[in-house]
Amino acid sequence: MIKMPYLLFLGDAVDQLAVKVGQGIKDWRSEQSIGQLRLAECNADLGLPDLTLEQGLEKGAKTLVISVANRGGLLSYAWKEVLIDALNQGYDLASGLHNRLSDDSDLVTVANQNDRQLHDVRVPSVKFPIANGKKRSGKRVLGVGTDCSIGKMYTGLALHKEMNSRGMKSTFRSTGQTGILISGDGIPLDAIVADFMSGAVEWLTPSNDDDHWDIIEGQGSLFHVSYSGVTLALIHGGQPDALILCHEPTRQTMRGLPDYHLPSLKDLRSTALSLARIANPDCQVIGISVNTKHLEDNQYESYLNQIEMKLELPTVDPFRQGAERLVDVLQAMT
Amino acid sequence: MIKMPYLLFLGDAVDQLAVKVGQGIKDWRSEQSIGQLRLAECNADLGLPDLTLEQGLEKGAKTLVISVANRGGLLSYAWKEVLIDALNQGYDLASGLHNRLSDDSDLVTVANQNDRQLHDVRVPSVKFPIANGKKRSGKRVLGVGTDCSIGKMYTGLALHKEMNSRGMKSTFRSTGQTGILISGDGIPLDAIVADFMSGAVEWLTPSNDDDHWDIIEGQGSLFHVSYSGVTLALIHGGQPDALILCHEPTRQTMRGLPDYHLPSLKDLRSTALSLARIANPDCQVIGISVNTKHLEDNQYESYLNQIEMKLELPTVDPFRQGAERLVDVLQAMT
Numbered sequence: 001m002i003k004m005p006y007l008l009f010l011g012d013a014v015d016q017l018a019v020k021v022g023q024g025i026k027d028w029r030s031e032q033s034i035g036q037l038r039l040a041e042c043n044a045d046l047g048l049p050d051l052t053l054e055q056g057l058e059k060g061a062k063t064l065v066i067s068v069a070n071r072g073g074l075l076s077y078a079w080k081e082v083l084i085d086a087l088n089q090g091y092d093l094a095s096g097l098h099n100r101l102s103d104d105s106d107l108v109t110v111a112n113q114n115d116r117q118l119h120d121v122r123v124p125s126v127k128f129p130i131a132n133g134k135k136r137s138g139k140r141v142l143g144v145g146t147d148c149s150i151g152k153m154y155t156g157l158a159l160h161k162e163m164n165s166r167g168m169k170s171t172f173r174s175t176g177q178t179g180i181l182i183s184g185d186g187i188p189l190d191a192i193v194a195d196f197m198s199g200a201v202e203w204l205t206p207s208n209d210d211d212h213w214d215i216i217e218g219q220g221s222l223f224h225v226s227y228s229g230v231t232l233a234l235i236h237g238g239q240p241d242a243l244i245l246c247h248e249p250t251r252q253t254m255r256g257l258p259d260y261h262l263p264s265l266k267d268l269r270s271t272a273l274s275l276a277r278i279a280n281p282d283c284q285v286i287g288i289s290v291n292t293k294h295l296e297d298n299q300y301e302s303y304l305n306q307i308e309m310k311l312e313l314p315t316v317d318p319f320r321q322g323a324e325r326l327v328d329v330l331q332a333m334t
Numbered sequence: 335m336i337k338m339p340y341l342l343f344l345g346d347a348v349d350q351l352a353v354k355v356g357q358g359i360k361d362w363r364s365e366q367s368i369g370q371l372r373l374a375e376c377n378a379d380l381g382l383p384d385l386t387l388e389q390g391l392e393k394g395a396k397t398l399v400i401s402v403a404n405r406g407g408l409l410s411y412a413w414k415e416v417l418i419d420a421l422n423q424g425y426d427l428a429s430g431l432h433n434r435l436s437d438d439s440d441l442v443t444v445a446n447q448n449d450r451q452l453h454d455v456r457v458p459s460v461k462f463p464i465a466n467g468k469k470r471s472g473k474r475v476l477g478v479g480t481d482c483s484i485g486k487m488y489t490g491l492a493l494h495k496e497m498n499s500r501g502m503k504s505t506f507r508s509t510g511q512t513g514i515l516i517s518g519d520g521i522p523l524d525a526i527v528a529d530f531m532s533g534a535v536e537w538l539t540p541s542n543d544d545d546h547w548d549i550i551e552g553q554g555s556l557f558h559v560s561y562s563g564v565t566l567a568l569i570h571g572g573q574p575d576a577l578i579l580c581h582e583p584t585r586q587t588m589r590g591l592p593d594y595h596l597p598s599l600k601d602l603r604s605t606a607l608s609l610a611r612i613a614n615p616d617c618q619v620i621g622i623s624v625n626t627k628h629l630e631d632n633q634y635e636s637y638l639n640q641i642e643m644k645l646e647l648p649t650v651d652p653f654r655q656g657a658e659r660l661v662d663v664l665q666a667m668t
Contacts, residue, residue, distance in 0.1 A: 131560040133591045190529040194564045225570035225613045226465040230528045233563030257467045
């Protein structure tokens with residue numbers, strides 16, 4: 001577990017998109033996001049108080065989270081002085097970058113001197129088993145997308161928030177770097193060796209109370225040829241009882257694949273459901289989550305209504321509207 | 335590339351099943367399999383000449399291949415004296431075991447002293463890219479199974495043999511340890527990190543002449559919940575033009591999953607084809623390969639006829655009958 005609360009390090013972010021990880025943490029753990037720490041060259045702003053390392057400590061921060069991605073996802077030389085200062089002052093560090101904090105001998109030395117932790121959330125920390133496919137108790141819900149980066153994590157977090165507010169038993173099960181930083185633990189599924197992907201998802205979502213919901217963070221898309229294998233491992237390892245279709249209506253082509261168009265929601269429904277029923281014959285598609293961020297206020301409701309009539313499934317933007325209508329269906333299943 | 339010909343080391347194999355890797359090499363590279371080397375306790379026999387290390391060298395062997403798997407897939411202490419002798423006498427070593435030759439400091443030292451190679455075929459040797467999904471020239475065929483370990487590699491090797499005998503341009507593209515030992519190179523797909531599976535398959539099967547066939551070794555099954563993600567990465571990275579359905583009619587439940595039954599060939603056809611067409615809209619299922627090893631001589635032909643009538647696709651046991659009828663279809667596609 002990564003210790004909270006966090007001070008979010010935005011470094012020398014070139015633009016707001018570069019602090020997407022920080023935005024996710026602030027959106028879903030605002031109470032654990034004490035402030036932001038920016039270098040002089042930083043062009044991003046999360047709207048949090050600008051704090052020095054000393055001020056962050058005074059307000060109770062335990063971990064400095066690298067909440068920025070630069071080109072290539074590498075650790076930047078420009079950040080290093082701040083990171084070493086943070087360790088010396090008593091912070092742990094957490095990072096979802098491709099290269100590891102623990103591969104930097106200076107950081108390792110200073111962390112050891114101060115008895116501090118370096119959390120590389122992209123690095124699997126467990127030796128996962130091969131999946132055994134055995135039926136587990138408890139309920140599981142998973143978001144599947146018409147594309148990558150389409151709102152699956154936000155959908156899951158909105159479900160979790162709503163279940164919490166109703167006093168339902170639920171756990172958000174992170175499968176990616178931002179999700180892990182938000183929830184404090186999870187598995188970095190895209191960094192796990194192929195043979196163990198499905199087993200890692202089984203490990204993440206063990207047997208539980210019959211009325212407990214695991215909300216599994218979705219990854220990739222069955223229709224995205226770069227990552228579809230990860231998605232299928234998630235479906236078969238997670239053996240979900242419920243699927244939620246996730247979509248972004250203004251996306252023209254698949255992310256990073258300019259020659260590929262998004263599937264229709266109907267195609268996604270039939271493909272995902274037939275594959276999910278291999279692992280769980282009772283699986284159902286229970287609703288649709290649309291990321292309407294790029295639609296105007298006067299457009300998005302009519303768009304959601306259209307989809308709802310066409311697919312005959314509850315259709316919401318859970319970030320804009322909350323996940324009440326989706327949780328209504330899930331609650332009725334337990 | 336692993337240097338051939340091979341001397342096959344069967345060690346102290348407990349039974350014939352333990353030398354499955356060696357059987358595959360002998361079945362498909364008999365001309366490169368100079369002989370077998372067995373310890374006194376060995377209970378397996380590939381029917382090759384029993385040779386000492388010295389005799390193997392005299393006959394031209396270049397690599398001693400660990401062709402036996404013991405419990406756990408680990409390097410056995412009982413073998414080590416032979417392996418060190420082999421390096422000292424001038425052999426390279428090749429292994430598909432889970433633990434690596436290159437993690438054994440004694441073997442590494444002796445290999446370096448003698449300027450010999452240690453080939454761990456389960457270990458990816460390349461930094462693979464993320465898949466880009468771009469259409470590549472040339473043709474590709476892939477076997478997809480109703481289960482794992484059902485004859486996909488043998489089907490591919492039989493296609494390759496038949497294409498070679500017709501003078502067609504083709505390459506067998508190995509994706510697993512035995513295939514790599516048989517063909518001398520390839521990628522160990524199940525050992526590759528999730529994000530790079532599909533990209534590794536693209537790397538393995540690059541653009542080629544329009545009349546060249548890549549015969550891609552299949553892995554896992556879309557219906558096997560432990561490995562289905564690997565299979566889908568293979569389908570989307572390989573963007574096959576042709577699929578061959580692979581089946582074993584006496585299998586009762588999925589390998590290692592006693593609660594799961596095999597899908598019908600019709601279900602496999604529709605599921606695999608709809609997923610394959612995401613990456614290659616022209617993909618077709620062109621035939622069926624049945625492993626009839628466990629059917630009697632007077633049974634297997636009527637079984638194949640039944641399947642052929644039901645599915646309306648050429649249906650053969652390529653190991654028993656050759657792959658002529660499957661290659662007829664593929665040849666007509668180029």
